[in-house]
Structures are given as C-alpha cells and as structure tokens.
Amino acid sequence: MTKTTEQPIIFDYTLYRKFLKDLYLFKKETTPYFSYRYFSKIAGFTSPNYFKLIMDGKRNLSSDGINKFSKALKLNAKEKHFFRLLVLMNQAKTAEEKDFFTRQLLKSKVYKTLKPLTQAQYNYYSHWYHIPLRELVGRSDFINDPKWIARQFTPKLTESQVKEALKRLEKLDLIKKTKDLSYVQTDFAISTGESVASQGVINYHRQMIQMGSEALDRFDQDERDISSLTMGVSKDTIKKLKHLIRDFRKEIIATVNEDQKIEEVVQLNFQLFPLIKSNGDENE
DNA sequence: ACAGTATAAATAGGCACACC
DNA sequence: GGTGTGCCTATTTATACTGT
Numbered sequence: 001m002t003k004t005t006e007q008p009i010i011f012d013y014t015l016y017r018k019f020l021k022d023l024y025l026f027k028k029e030t031t032p033y034f035s036y037r038y039f040s041k042i043a044g045f046t047s048p049n050y051f052k053l054i055m056d057g058k059r060n061l062s063s064d065g066i067n068k069f070s071k072a073l074k075l076n077a078k079e080k081h082f083f084r085l086l087v088l089m090n091q092a093k094t095a096e097e098k099d100f101f102t103r104q105l106l107k108s109k110v111y112k113t114l115k116p117l118t119q120a121q122y123n124y125y126s127h128w129y130h131i132p133l134r135e136l137v138g139r140s141d142f143i144n145d146p147k148w149i150a151r152q153f154t155p156k157l158t159e160s161q162v163k164e165a166l167k168r169l170e171k172l173d174l175i176k177k178t179k180d181l182s183y184v185q186t187d188f189a190i191s192t193g194e195s196v197a198s199q200g201v202i203n204y205h206r207q208m209i210q211m212g213s214e215a216l217d218r219f220d221q222d223e224r225d226i227s228s229l230t231m232g233v234s235k236d237t238i239k240k241l242k243h244l245i246r247d248f249r250k251e252i253i254a255t256v257n258e259d260q261k262i263e264e265v266v267q268l269n270f271q272l273f274p275l276i277k278s279n280g281d282e283n284e
Numbered sequence: 285a286c287a288g289t290a291t292a293a294a295t296a297g298g299c300a301c302a303c304c
Numbered sequence: 305g306g307t308g309t310g311c312c313t314a315t316t317t318a319t320a321c322t323g324t
Binding site: 045050062065 | 316317
C-alpha cells in the first residue's frame with residue numbers, strides 16, 4: 001500500500017490550524033501509537049484533548065504553548081520561527097497586528113526564496129494603484145511611458161512607483177509586454193484564497209475607503225457620487241441587504257463589460273457596517 | 285479498556301474603576 | 305500618581321460521557 005498523505009510542510013501553510021489538522025491525519029496514518037492523548041503527554045499538557053481544542057480553534061495557543069508544540073512536533077529552528085509567526089498572525093486581534101505579523105512572515109527567507117509570488121500578491125493589493133493601473137493598461141490610448149502613466153492618477157504617482165507596479169503586474173501575469181514594447185491586459189485572475197495575500201486585500205480596502213473620503217475634497221460634486229444611509233434593521237434584513245448589494249455588483253459588472261472603450265478608471269466602494277451592535281451585553 | 289468528545293471547574297491574566 | 309479590588313475573559317485542568 002502506498003501512503004495517501006505526505007508529511008505536511010509548515011511552510012506550505014498560512015493557517016496553522018490547517019497545518020495541525022493535516023499533520024494529525026498524517027501521523028495517524030503513519031504512526032500507530034499517535035493520538036491526541038499521546039501528543040498531550042509528550043508535549044507536556046495534562047488535558048488529553050488539547051491538540052484537538054487548538055486544532056478546532058476552540059482554544060488559542062499561548063507563547064508557552066507554541067514552544068511545547070514546536071518541541072513535540074520536532075520542528076527545527078526555522079520551522080519553529082515560522083510556526084510562531086503563523087500562530088501570532090492567525091491569532092492577532094487587530095488588523096494592524098495581523099498586518100505586522102504578515103510582514104514578518106513575508107520577510108522570512110522562506111517567502112523570499114520559495115514563495116515570491118505570495119509576496120508579490122500581498123504587494124499587489126497593499127498598494128491601491130495596482131488595480132487601476134491594470135485597467136489603465138486596457139485603455140485604448142494607453143502609452144507605456146512611466147511619466148505619462150504617473151500623471152494619469154489622482155493623486156499622482158511617482159515614476160518609480162509606476163515602474164515597480166508594472167514589474168509586479170507582469171510578474172503576476174496580470175499584464176504582458178507586446179511586440180511594440182507596450183503592455184496589454186491578460187485574462188488571468190488572481191486568487192485570494194491565501195490568507196497572507198488576503199491580508200493585502202484588507203490593506204487595499206482600507207486604502208480605497210480612505211481614497212473615497214479624500215475624494216470629497218479632491219473632486220467636484222458632478223465628478224463623484226457619494227451618499228450614505230443610516231438605518232435600524234434586523235439581522236434578517238442585513239442578510240437581505242448583503243444579497244441586494246451582491247446582485248447590484250453583478251449588474252454593475254455586466255454593464256461595465258458591455259463598454260466598448262475605456263475613457264476613465266473610477267472606483268465604486270460598497271460599505272455596510274454596524275454602528276450600534278445588537279444588545280448581547282447590556283449597556284445603558 | 286481505550287480513544288475521542290464534551291463540559292464543568294479551577295486558575296491566571298488583563299482592565300477599568302475607585303480610593304487613598 | 306500609585307495601588308488595590310472586583311470583574312471578565314482566556315487558558316488550563318479535571319472529569320464525565322459515548323462508541324468501538
């Protein structure tokens with residue numbers, strides 16, 4: 001019989017609980033005496049199901065817990081360091097914290113050498129101008145001149161930002177060079193499944209919301225359309241609103257796809273968030 | 285009897301607040 | 305300003321239950 005599962009490698013993961021789950025399945029298959037109880041014993045936990053609690057996300061790993069796990073899983077120094085960052089990143093409470101540890105992870109040699117694409121994806125989303133730049137490339141009057149490109153954006157970009165961004169887009173196969181040394185869009189769609197890259201998505205949204213706020217000053221009323229609603233709603237209605245937004249977004253995309261020529265690149269943000277949460281705890 | 289799961293109980297740590 | 309208290313949450317330990 002050949003083994004159906006391979007030894008999971010920590011560097012392949014962005015979610016440490018997923019890593020533990022796969023590792024458990026692997027151990028279970030290859031090591032007959034391995035069990036939750038056995039693991040707790042060698043790791044120094046007295047609770048027999050501790051591994052599972054962590055694995056299922058019922059508990060978080062403490063700093064001490066990370067050490068115990070590392071030792072019991074026989075991680076080497078590099079793996080241990082990576083594992084620690086992964087745990088801290090996954091368990092981070094605030095967005096800033098999460099972003100901090102994501103950066104730390106991307107700094108590690110593993111990502112520099114083994115996974116340069118993940119880093120490029122993170123950077124792609126982390127700077128707001130990559131996505132509109134790709135749209136600009138699709139415009140009929142696009143000129144491959146960093147100076148010209150930099151001028152098209154509001155706020156203006158620097159030439160070096162443009163050069164960097166073009167390189168990044170090319171690396172990610174989102175645009176490609178043409179014979180006459182210009183660029184065209186590709187059909188390639190970036191996947192945002194990985195949490196390292198999706199941390200970049202959060203950065204992107206934050207920047208775009210920020211840009212929306214700045215647009216109030218930057219553009220005249222006839223160039224923009226900004227409105228907002230404040231409403232009291234039930235949980236059920238929130239679900240309905242989300243559906244409505246999704247349908248609306250689909251309609252927008254369909255309309256835009258019918259467009260024959262691109263003259264401007266604009267941003268449309270959708271935001272729905274609570275102002276006052278339901279009374280789970282009682283405040284006056 | 286043992287592995288896995290669920291739950292209760294005990295403990296530790298963090299935070300706001302008041303008091304000195 | 306510093307310190308102590310109570311409360312809340314998270315972590316850890318202990319125990320009970322289920323199924324093979």
